[in-house]
Amino acid sequence: MKKKSQVRKSPFILITLFLFMWLIGVSLGEPTRVLEQAWSICLACIGIG
Structure with missing residues (x-):
């Protein structure tokens, strides 16, 4: 017998x-x-702001 593939709920x-x-x-x-x-x-990093 084959098992049903179970869908994981946690990702959804x-x-x-x-x-x-x-x-x-x-x-x-x-x-x-x-x-x-x-x-x-960014302005602070380049010394403008």
């Missing part, structure tokens, strides 16, 4: 969780905040 749960968290971050404007901080750090 984790992907769903991460997508949910990503949507929350985007809706709160986190990408803009990260880019602003990166901009200021």
Whole structure:
């Protein structure tokens, strides 16, 4: 007899969780905040800001 191939649930749960968290971050404007901080750090590194 052949065994049924079992589908693991944990990868689907984790992907769903991460997508949910990503949507929350985007809706709160986190990408803009990260880019602003990166901009200021880069300017500080080269001695302009």
